[in-house]
Amino acid sequence: MSPFLQVSGLTRRFGGLVAVNDLSFSVAKGEIVGLLGPNGSGKTTVLNMISGHLPPSDGQIALADTRLSGLGPHKIARQGVARTFQLVRALPSLSVTENVIVALAFGRKRLWGEAARLEALKRLEQVGLAHRAGQQAGDLTYIDQKRMELARALAADPQLLLLDEWLAGLNPTELQTGIELIRGLKSSGITILMVEHVMEAIRALCGRCVIMNAGIKIADAPTAEALSDPAVVTAYLGEQHA
Amino acid sequence: AVTVATGFGRAAWAEERKSIRIGYAISKTGPNAGGAGITTLPNYLLWAKDVQDAGGLELPDGSRLPLEIVEYDDRSSAEEVVRAIERLANEDKVDFILAPWGTGFNLAAAPLFDRYGYPQLAVSAVTDKAPDFVKRWKKSFWMLGGGHDYAKALAAIMADAGKAGTLNGKVAMVSVADGFGIDLVSAARPAFEEAGIEVVYDKTYPVGTSDFTPMINEAKASGADSFVAFSYPPDTFAITQQAQVADFNPKLLYLGVGTGFPVYAKNNSENATGILSLGGIDPANAANADYRKRHEAVTGIAPDYWGSVITYASLQMLQEAIRRKGLDREAVAAEIASGSFETVLGETKLEDNQLRKLWWTGQWQNGQFVGIAPGDRAGASQLVLPRQSWKKA
Amino acid sequence: MLVTAVLSGLVLGGTYALLAMGLTLQYGIARIMNLAYGELIIVAAFLSYALFTYAGISPVWALLIALPGGFVLGYAIYGLLMAPLVRRARNAASLEIDSILTTFGLLFVIQGLLLVTFGANFTSYSYLNDAVQIFGTRLAANRLLALVLAVVLGAAIYLVLTRTLWGTALRAVAVAPGSAPLVGIDVERAARMAFALGGALAAAGGVVISMYQTFTATSGVVFTMKALIIVIMGGVGNILGALSAGLLLGLAETMVATYVDPGLTLATTYGLFLAVLLWRPTGLFGRAVR
Amino acid sequence: MIGMLGYVALAIGWALFSGPTRYVSLATVAFFGIGAYTCAVFSEVLAYPLLLLVAGLIGLGVALVVGLATLRLAGVYFVIFTFGLAELIRQLVTWYEVNITGTLGRYIFLPVTPEGIYWQLLALTAAAFAMSWAISRSRLGLALKVIGEDEVVASHSGIDIARVKLGLFALSAVIMTLVGAIQAPRWTYVEPSIAFNPTVSFLTLIMALLGGANRLMGPILGAVPLFLLFEWLSANFPNHYSIILGLIFITIVFVLPNGVLDFIEKGWARRLPVAKPAEVHK
Amino acid sequence: MLEVKGLSLHYGRHVALDKVSLKVGKAETVVILGANGAGKSSLLKSIAGLVHGDPGARISFNGVPIQTASPHHVLETGIALVPEGRGIFGDLTVAENLALGAYARRARDQREAGFELVFSLFPRLAERRRQFVNTMSGGEQQMVAIGRALMSRPELLMLDEPSLGLAPVVVGELFRSLDRIRQTGLSLLIVEQNVGMSLAIADRGYLAEAGRITGEGPAPELLNDPAVKRAFLGATA
Ligand SMILES: Nc1ncnc2c1ncn2[C@@H]1O[C@H](COP(=O)(O)OP(=O)(O)OP(=O)(O)O)[C@@H](O)[C@H]1O
Numbered sequence A: 001m002s003p004f005l006q007v008s009g010l011t012r013r014f015g016g017l018v019a020v021n022d023l024s025f026s027v028a029k030g031e032i033v034g035l036l037g038p039n040g041s042g043k044t045t046v047l048n049m050i051s052g053h054l055p056p057s058d059g060q061i062a063l064a065d066t067r068l069s070g071l072g073p074h075k076i077a078r079q080g081v082a083r084t085f086q087l088v089r090a091l092p093s094l095s096v097t098e099n100v101i102v103a104l105a106f107g108r109k110r111l112w113g114e115a116a117r118l119e120a121l122k123r124l125e126q127v128g129l130a131h132r133a134g135q136q137a138g139d140l141t142y143i144d145q146k147r148m149e150l151a152r153a154l155a156a157d158p159q160l161l162l163l164d165e166w167l168a169g170l171n172p173t174e175l176q177t178g179i180e181l182i183r184g185l186k187s188s189g190i191t192i193l194m195v196e197h198v199m200e201a202i203r204a205l206c207g208r209c210v211i212m213n214a215g216i217k218i219a220d221a222p223t224a225e226a227l228s229d230p231a232v233v234t235a236y237l238g239e240q241h242a
Numbered sequence B: 001a002v003t004v005a006t007g008f009g010r011a012a013w014a015e016e017r018k019s020i021r022i023g024y025a026i027s028k029t030g031p032n033a034g035g036a037g038i039t040t041l042p043n044y045l046l047w048a049k050d051v052q053d054a055g056g057l058e059l060p061d062g063s064r065l066p067l068e069i070v071e072y073d074d075r076s077s078a079e080e081v082v083r084a085i086e087r088l089a090n091e092d093k094v095d096f097i098l099a100p101w102g103t104g105f106n107l108a109a110a111p112l113f114d115r116y117g118y119p120q121l122a123v124s125a126v127t128d129k130a131p132d133f134v135k136r137w138k139k140s141f142w143m144l145g146g147g148h149d150y151a152k153a154l155a156a157i158m159a160d161a162g163k164a165g166t167l168n169g170k171v172a173m174v175s176v177a178d179g180f181g182i183d184l185v186s187a188a189r190p191a192f193e194e195a196g197i198e199v200v201y202d203k204t205y206p207v208g209t210s211d212f213t214p215m216i217n218e219a220k221a222s223g224a225d226s227f228v229a230f231s232y233p234p235d236t237f238a239i240t241q242q243a244q245v246a247d248f249n250p251k252l253l254y255l256g257v258g259t260g261f262p263v264y265a266k267n268n269s270e271n272a273t274g275i276l277s278l279g280g281i282d283p284a285n286a287a288n289a290d291y292r293k294r295h296e297a298v299t300g301i302a303p304d305y306w307g308s309v310i311t312y313a314s315l316q317m318l319q320e321a322i323r324r325k326g327l328d329r330e331a332v333a334a335e336i337a338s339g340s341f342e343t344v345l346g347e348t349k350l351e352d353n354q355l356r357k358l359w360w361t362g363q364w365q366n367g368q369f370v371g372i373a374p375g376d377r378a379g380a381s382q383l384v385l386p387r388q389s390w391k392k393a
Numbered sequence C: 001m002l003v004t005a006v007l008s009g010l011v012l013g014g015t016y017a018l019l020a021m022g023l024t025l026q027y028g029i030a031r032i033m034n035l036a037y038g039e040l041i042i043v044a045a046f047l048s049y050a051l052f053t054y055a056g057i058s059p060v061w062a063l064l065i066a067l068p069g070g071f072v073l074g075y076a077i078y079g080l081l082m083a084p085l086v087r088r089a090r091n092a093a094s095l096e097i098d099s100i101l102t103t104f105g106l107l108f109v110i111q112g113l114l115l116v117t118f119g120a121n122f123t124s125y126s127y128l129n130d131a132v133q134i135f136g137t138r139l140a141a142n143r144l145l146a147l148v149l150a151v152v153l154g155a156a157i158y159l160v161l162t163r164t165l166w167g168t169a170l171r172a173v174a175v176a177p178g179s180a181p182l183v184g185i186d187v188e189r190a191a192r193m194a195f196a197l198g199g200a201l202a203a204a205g206g207v208v209i210s211m212y213q214t215f216t217a218t219s220g221v222v223f224t225m226k227a228l229i230i231v232i233m234g235g236v237g238n239i240l241g242a243l244s245a246g247l248l249l250g251l252a253e254t255m256v257a258t259y260v261d262p263g264l265t266l267a268t269t270y271g272l273f274l275a276v277l278l279w280r281p282t283g284l285f286g287r288a289v290r
Numbered sequence D: 001m002i003g004m005l006g007y008v009a010l011a012i013g014w015a016l017f018s019g020p021t022r023y024v025s026l027a028t029v030a031f032f033g034i035g036a037y038t039c040a041v042f043s044e045v046l047a048y049p050l051l052l053l054v055a056g057l058i059g060l061g062v063a064l065v066v067g068l069a070t071l072r073l074a075g076v077y078f079v080i081f082t083f084g085l086a087e088l089i090r091q092l093v094t095w096y097e098v099n100i101t102g103t104l105g106r107y108i109f110l111p112v113t114p115e116g117i118y119w120q121l122l123a124l125t126a127a128a129f130a131m132s133w134a135i136s137r138s139r140l141g142l143a144l145k146v147i148g149e150d151e152v153v154a155s156h157s158g159i160d161i162a163r164v165k166l167g168l169f170a171l172s173a174v175i176m177t178l179v180g181a182i183q184a185p186r187w188t189y190v191e192p193s194i195a196f197n198p199t200v201s202f203l204t205l206i207m208a209l210l211g212g213a214n215r216l217m218g219p220i221l222g223a224v225p226l227f228l229l230f231e232w233l234s235a236n237f238p239n240h241y242s243i244i245l246g247l248i249f250i251t252i253v254f255v256l257p258n259g260v261l262d263f264i265e266k267g268w269a270r271r272l273p274v275a276k277p278a279e280v281h282k
Numbered sequence E: 001m002l003e004v005k006g007l008s009l010h011y012g013r014h015v016a017l018d019k020v021s022l023k024v025g026k027a028e029t030v031v032i033l034g035a036n037g038a039g040k041s042s043l044l045k046s047i048a049g050l051v052h053g054d055p056g057a058r059i060s061f062n063g064v065p066i067q068t069a070s071p072h073h074v075l076e077t078g079i080a081l082v083p084e085g086r087g088i089f090g091d092l093t094v095a096e097n098l099a100l101g102a103y104a105r106r107a108r109d110q111r112e113a114g115f116e117l118v119f120s121l122f123p124r125l126a127e128r129r130r131q132f133v134n135t136m137s138g139g140e141q142q143m144v145a146i147g148r149a150l151m152s153r154p155e156l157l158m159l160d161e162p163s164l165g166l167a168p169v170v171v172g173e174l175f176r177s178l179d180r181i182r183q184t185g186l187s188l189l190i191v192e193q194n195v196g197m198s199l200a201i202a203d204r205g206y207l208a209e210a211g212r213i214t215g216e217g218p219a220p221e222l223l224n225d226p227a228v229k230r231a232f233l234g235a236t237a
C-alpha cells in the first residue's frame, strides 16, 4: 500500500517544551489508525499540525502527493482534511443546520442555498441529529454538539478525517452507536486518524496504532501487537488493561 | 409663540413680535469647553443680562424688546457647530447668531452665516487670512488679528531689547501643534529673522502634552535668554510650574493662551510679574475696569485679559448697530462695518471688517496684565525687562 | 543630559502608571471595562482642588480622604450599577457590551454633574511644586510623589495579589470566574472589592495629578484612554504590567522629546503601543495575572 | 439631516465588518478623517469626482496596511489598537503638516451645496445598505459570522480568514472614508483635531451597538433615533445634556432584561432565513 | 448525611431534573449512572449551589437546608465538587490552586494538613508545586482538581466524570486514589461513564434517565443486573 498520509520528522516546540519530537508515521488510504498515548504526549498537537492549526517547528506532512506542512488551515481543509476537536467547537449562535452548511459552503463542494440545506440535513441524519436541525447549536448537549461537529466534518467531504477523542464521555450504549457510525465511514472510503483513550473503541475500529509518549513514537504496529508492547503497557495502559 | 401670526406676512409678523431671538452654539462640553467657558460664554451671558436689565434691546424707534436666547452645545465638534447654526437659521429662525468659539469653528460656521445672511462677529479666531475672508464672506468680521500681528510685535520688542543690550538676541521657542500655535510660530520665524534674532531652539509639541521638562531643559541649555511658548492654557500653566522647578529663568518669558486667565495670576501671584503674552488692557481705561468688575460680579469669574473684553465689545457693537438700523441684518452688517461705536474698549471702529486696534503684546505688571505693544497706542504701559527670577512661594 | 532625561522620563511614567493601575484591577479582575474611570480621577482632582482652595486642606491630607472615598465610590458603583449586570450576564461578551454602555452613560452623568458644579473652566492650582535634586537633576516634588506612590502602591498590590490567600482569590476570579465559587470564593464580593480598590487607586491618582496638571470637568476621557493604553500594553489585569508599561511610556516620551522631536511624543506613545501589540498580541506581560 | 445621514452611513459601514466578526473597531474616525483630509489637501488640484476617488483609494490603502497588521489581535486588544491607530494617524498628520507643510489648518472652498452633500450621502448610504444586504445573504456573510463565532472553525472549514477579514475591513473603511470626504466641504476649514475627533468613532460604535450591529436594519435603527435623541437633548437641555444622556444610556441597559447583546442577537435570530424547525422533516 | 428530595430544575422550558430524590450516607460512596443529558451534572451543580432548582425542593446536608444556599455557603457546610472539565485555575500554579482550595473558612487553619494529605495522595503534585496548571497534562490537571476539592476538608466529595479523557493508566491510578480517599472516611458522590470501575469502588448506585432517577441499588447488585448491563455496560463489556 502506498502511504496516503505521510508524516516525517514532525516536531513541535512550545518554548522549551518539545511536545512532538521527530515523529514519523504513515496511513494508507481507507485505513483507520489510532493515535494513542498518555495525557500530554502530544497527540492533539499532531492533529493540530496536520490540520494546519499549528505550524510544525520541523518536519513534513504530505497527503497523497500534496505537501500540507506550511499551508494554512483553510488550504488544508480544501485538500480534503476535516477534523473534530477535543473540546467541541460549535458555532453556538448559529443553528445546527447552519453549522453544517458552513462546511458545505466553503469546503470542497462549495454548495450554497437550497442544495446546501438539503445536503446538511442528510449529514445530520447520518449522525442521528436531524431532529435538532433547527435548534441553536449552543442549546445542544455536549454530546449532541459532538455529533454536530462530526456532521460538519463529514459535510466537508473529507478524504482524511481526524477525530480527537470523539468517543470520550459516551456511556457504553452510546459508545456502540458511535463505533458503528465510524465503521460506516470507513466503508465509504474515508481515511481516519483517531485519537482515543477508549480502548474498546480502538480495539473495535483500528487496524493499526501509533503510540506516543512524551512526544516520541514508542510503537507503531497492528493494534493487538501494539497494545501488548511492554513499553506501551507501562507508559499508557497500566497493568489491568494488558 | 413665533408662529402665532402666520398668514399675516412678514411685516405683520414683525409688528407682532414680542422679543428678539438671539442664538448661538458654543462648546459647553468637550475639549474646547475650557476656552469657550472663559472667553466667550460668560460674556454672552453677561451681555444678555445687561440687555435684559436695561429692558431689552433698543430698536430705532426707541422701543425695547426683550431677548430670547437660543443656546446649543456644539460639544466641541465642527459638525455640531454646522448643524446648530443651520438649525438656528432654519428652525429657530433667530434674528442674530453669535459666533462660536475657536478659529476652526468660526471658519466652519462662516459659509453658513454668509448663506443665511447673518453678520458674524468672530472674536476668538486668530487668522492671517482675515483680509481674504472678508472678501469671501462680506458680513464676516474678524476681531482678534492674525498671527503676524502678534509675532511682529514680539519681534520688535525683542529686537529693541537686543539693541539696548538687555537681551542676547537668541530665542528658544516652542509651539503647540494646533491651529493657534502653528499660525503664530510660522509668523514668528520670518519675523524673528527679519529682526535679526537667532532662533536656537524651535520645536512643536502635540496638544495634550503635560510634561515640558525635556523642552525646558533643552531651552535652558540652548544659550538663549528669551523663551517663547505659543501654548494653550494647560500647557501655559504647566510650563510656568515646570520652569520654576527647573529653575529656568529666561530674561524674557512669553507664554500663549491662558497667561491672561484670571486663574493664572491667582496661582502664580508674584511670579507672574514680567511674563509676556498676547493681549492686555489699558489699566487706565475706566470703562474696561468697570466691565471687569461687572463681569466678575455677574458671572462669578474674572474675565481674561485678551479675548473677553473684545467679545463683550463685539456684542456692544451689535447692540448699537441694531439700535441704529433695526433688525434688518443687511443694514446691521453694513453699520458694523462702517460705523463707529462706543464700547468698553473705548471708541471702536473696524477697518476692512477687522478690528485692528488691539494690544498685540501685554505683560503682567502689579497684578494686572497690561498692554505694552503697540507702544505708541494711547494707554500703553512701559515694558519691563528683564523679568525677575522665580521667587519661592 | 541622559541622566536627566531618564529621571524625568521615569517621573512622567510614574504618573502614567499611577493612573493606569486602578483600571487594570477593574478590568482585569472585576471584568468591568470602566469607561468612566477617568471621571473618577477628575472627581478626585476636583475634590482635592476644592479642599485646597476653599478649606486650605493640603492635598496630602486630601489623599487620606480620597483613597477611602474612591474605595467607597467604586464599591457603590459596582453594587448599584455593575452587580445587576454581572448577575444577569450570560457570557463575557454580553457583560462587556452592557458594562461599556453603562459606564459610558455614567461617564456622561459624572461629567454633567461636574459641569453643573464646577463649570467648564480649566482648573489648576499648584502644590509641592518644589524642586528635588536627584543625581544633579531637578525634579518636581509633586511628580516625584506620583512616581513614589505608583511604585509603593503597585508593589503593595502586587504583594497582596501574589502572597496572600485573599489576593490569590482575586486572581482566581480574574482567570476563571466560573470556577471560583467551587472553592468558596464569593465572586461578586471579590469583584466588588477589586472594583472598589480600582476606584481608590483612581482617586489617589486624581489627587496627585491635580497638584500639577490642569484639568477640566470634561478631561476625564483623556485619562481613561491613556490608562487603557497602558493597561492593554502591560497585559490586562497585570499590576506589574501596568507599572512597567507606564514607566516605559514615560521614558519613551521623554527620550523622544529630548533627542528627536517633542512633536512626536504622542506619536511615539501610540506607535510604541501598536508595536508592542503587534509583537505580543496580549500585551507585555501576556495573559497571566500577577 | 446631513449629519444624520453621515452617521447612518458610518454605522452601516462599521457594522459591515464589526457586526458579524465582533471585531469592535474604534478606527472609524481614522478613515473618516483621512477622507476629510484628502478632500482638503486635493480640493484645489483635483476635480471633485476624482477627489472622491482618490480619497477612497487612500482609505483603501491604509485599510489594507492596517488590516494586515491587526489580523493577530483580538478582543479588547483590537479595540484599543484601533483607537491608538486613529490617534497615531492624527498625530502623524499633525506632525507632517507642522513640520513639512508648515501650516495646520486647511481650507476647503468647493462649490458643493448642502443639497449636493445630502444627495451624495444618500446615494452612499443606499449603496452601503445594498452592499450589506447582499453580503448578509451571501456566502461571504456566513463566512463573517463564522469568523465572529470561532476563527479556528472558520479556517478549518476552508474559509480564508485573512482575506475575508481584510476585504471587509477595507470595504467598510472605504465607506467611512467617503463619508468623510463627502462631508468635509461642509466645514470649510479642516484641522486634525476637527477631522480626527474621536467622538465620531464612539458615536458610530454606540449607534451600531444599540441598533444591533448584526442586523441589516440595526445601524439605521440605532443611528436615527440616537441622533434625534442627541438633537432633542441638546436643543432642549443644553445644560443638563450630559446628565440626561448618561441616564438614558444606563436606563437602556437596565431596561433590556437580558442585556443589550441578547436583545440584539434575539432580533437577529428571528430574521434568520435558514432551517426553521417546522421545515425539517424526518 | 446528604438528602435530596423532589428536586426539579428547568433551563428555560427544558426540564433537566424532574423531582429527583437521593441520599448519601456517612462514609458511603454512591455512583450515578445515566445517559448523556440525563441531568447528572445538573444534579451535582444544584447540590453545590451553582444553579438553583425550582422552589419546593429540599436539599439538606447533616440536617442543614442548603437548597437556596450560595456555592460558598454549601462549601462551608462540607460539600466539595470537582466539576466536569475540572474547573481549575489554569493561569495559577499548582500550589496556588491547592491553597485556594482551603479558602473556605472551615479549612483555612488546616491548610498545612490539607497539603500533606493531598501530597500523600498525589505525590506527583508535590514535585510540581510551582508549575502553571494549564501546562500540565489532562491527568495531572484532574489530580489538581481533586486535590483542590480535598483541601476544603469536605465531608462529601462530588466528582463529575473524573475519568473523562484520561489515559487508561491514569484512570486506574485515579480510581485507586478515589478508593484511598474513600477509606479516609469521606463520602463520595460520583458521576461516571466508566461504569465498571466506578461500581467497583462504590457502595450504592442510582440510575438516571431524562431528568429522573429510575433505579437504585447496592453496587454489586447493579453490576450484575442484566438490565443495567444492557443499558450501561454495553454489549462488549
Ligand atoms: N499552545 C500550547 N502552548 C504551550 N504548550 C502546549 C500548547 N499546546 C500543547 N502544549 C503542551 O504540549 C504537550 C502536548 O499536548 P497535547 O494537547 O498534544 O497532548 P495530548 O496528547 O493531546 O493529551 P490529552 O490526551 O490529555 O489530550 C502538553 O504538555 C501541553 O501542555
Ligand SMILES: Nc1ncnc2c1ncn2[C@@H]1O[C@H](COP(=O)(O)OP(=O)(O)OP(=O)(O)O)[C@@H](O)[C@H]1O
Pocket: A139, A140, A141, A142, A143, E011, E012, E014, E015, E016, E034, E035, E036, E037, E038, E039, E040, E041, E042, E043, E084
Ligand atoms: N446552561 C444550560 N442551559 C440550557 N440547557 C442546559 C444547560 N445545562 C444543561 N442543559 C440541558 O440540561 C440537560 C441535562 O444536562 P446535564 O449536563 O445535567 O446532563 P448530564 O447527564 O451531565 O450529561 P453529560 O453526560 O453529557 O454530561 C441536557 O439536555 C442539557 O442540554
Ligand SMILES: [Mg+2]
Pocket: A043, A044, A045, A086, A164
Ligand atoms: Mg489531546
Ligand SMILES: [Mg+2]
Pocket: E040, E041, E042, E084, E160
Ligand atoms: Mg455531565
